[in-house]
Amino acid sequence: MGSKNDIAWELVHAIPKAETLVELFCGGCAVTHAAMVSKRWKRFIINDILPTAEIFDRAIHGKMKSYERFVSRREFKETDDLVIKMLWSFGNDLQSYLWNGDKERIKGYAVQMLTAKSLKERRAFWMKFIKELKEQIRYEDLKKLKDESLERLQSLERLQSLQSLERLQSLQSLESLQSLERLERLQSLQSLESLQSLERLQSLQSDYREVKIPQNAIIYCDIPYRNTSGYLNGFDHEEFYKWVKEQKVPVFVSEYNSPLTQVAEWEKRKKKGNPNTMKDNGLGSCTERLYFNGTLEQYKELMNR
Numbered sequence: 271m272g273s274k275n276d277i278a279w280e281l282v283h284a285i286p287k288a289e290t291l292v293e294l295f296c297g298g299c300a301v302t303h304a305a306m307v308s309k310r311w312k313r314f315i316i317n318d319i320l321p322t323a324e325i326f327d328r329a330i331h332g333k334m335k336s337y338e339r340f341v342s343r344r345e346f347k348e349t350d351d352l353v354i355k356m357l358w359s360f361g362n363d364l365q366s367y368l369w370n371g372d373k374e375r376i377k378g379y380a381v382q383m384l385t386a387k388s389l390k391e392r393r394a395f396w397m398k399f400i401k402e403l404k405e406q407i408r409y410e411d412l413k414k415l416k417d418e419s420l421e422r423l424q425s426l427e428r429l430q431s432l433q434s435l436e437r438l439q440s441l442q443s444l445e446s447l448q449s450l451e452r453l454e455r456l457q458s459l460q461s462l463e464s465l466q467s468l469e470r471l472q473s474l475q476s477d478y479r480e481v482k483i484p485q486n487a488i489i490y491c492d493i494p495y496r497n498t499s500g501y502l503n504g505f506d507h508e509e510f511y512k513w514v515k516e517q518k519v520p521v522f523v524s525e526y527n528s529p530l531t532q533v534a535e536w537e538k539r540k541k542k543g544n545p546n547t548m549k550d551n552g553l554g555s556c557t558e559r560l561y562f563n564g565t566l567e568q569y570k571e572l573m574n575r
């Protein structure tokens with residue numbers, strides 16, 4: 271998912287105040303989270319076609335503590351618990367286990383040395399982690415040695431081995447980024463528990479067109495990006511903009527390009543391993559834009575209210 275975590279705070283301050291903020295494609299709910307902290311709205315409606323709104327709701331009601339633990343590939347496959355499916359799936363797709371390949375074991379140890387119930391268990395996992403780490407370092411050293419001797423032998427093979435090392439490095443940084451993101455997701459959900467007035471939140475799981483919009487609301491939509499994969503069903507952008515036209519309240523849309531009025535933009539550093547949700551502008555970052563279904567004058571008026 272293209273999380274709005276990095277720009278959520280700026281984003282909510284670029285959206286006018288109203289009674290209710292309706293986030294129709296809430297995903298990880300980064301925007302509603304920031305919006306609740308900002309106190310710019312009194313009520314919130316969150317919706318997504320996936321069960322993410324319900325998970326967010328559970329998180330802010332302090333029901334996430336039991337998830338501070340390791341979940342194995344097997345448990346992930348067998349469970350019906352949506353929170354586990356969400357937290358431990360790759361790209362929040364609820365289907366594929368978060369980690370893959372030879373790093374799965376060491377990452378499992380790393381999580382367990384931080385989350386196991388007793389200190390004794392944590393120590394045991396810490397030792398397993400160190401042992402595994404040593405083996406991996408030894409493996410990498412051996413690989414380097416082999417590459418060096420190959421280098422002396424054949425220039426063609428040297429080129430190939432350098433390429434494979436590069437691939438390995440980029441895979442490693444991708445993997446560490448993913449585990450970091452998973453932890454960040456959990457931390458951000460937990461920090462919500464301290465928010466007040468939780469009853470102001472209504473969470474829904476439906477198609478965006480089915481959500482009843484109250485009066486004096488502002489709608490925010492972080493729609494799936496064009497020409498990207500990763501969501502369970504295809505998304506009809508034409509249909510979405512037809513729906514926007516029918517709305518009686520201000521609608522704000524995050525897009526790279528949109529037929530609506532652009533009211534703000536931000537540079538967002540591109541993270542490796544997230545190619546589906548971000549378009550690179552060639553500078554290692556991408557431009558996030560916010561659009562509005564009215565004119566610039568109407569926008570300024572709404573912001574000054």
Ligand SMILES: C[S@@+](CC[C@H](N)C(=O)[O-])C[C@H]1O[C@@H](n2cnc3c(N)ncnc32)[C@H](O)[C@@H]1O
Binds near residue numbers: 275318
């Ligand atoms: C770009 S992501 C939103 C990311 C979110 N802003 C965040 O910070 O995590 C788009 C979301 O739209 C949801 N979605 C796709 N089609 C939908 C539909 N027809 N109705 C409601 N939600 C939909 C996806 O499940 C996904 O969570």
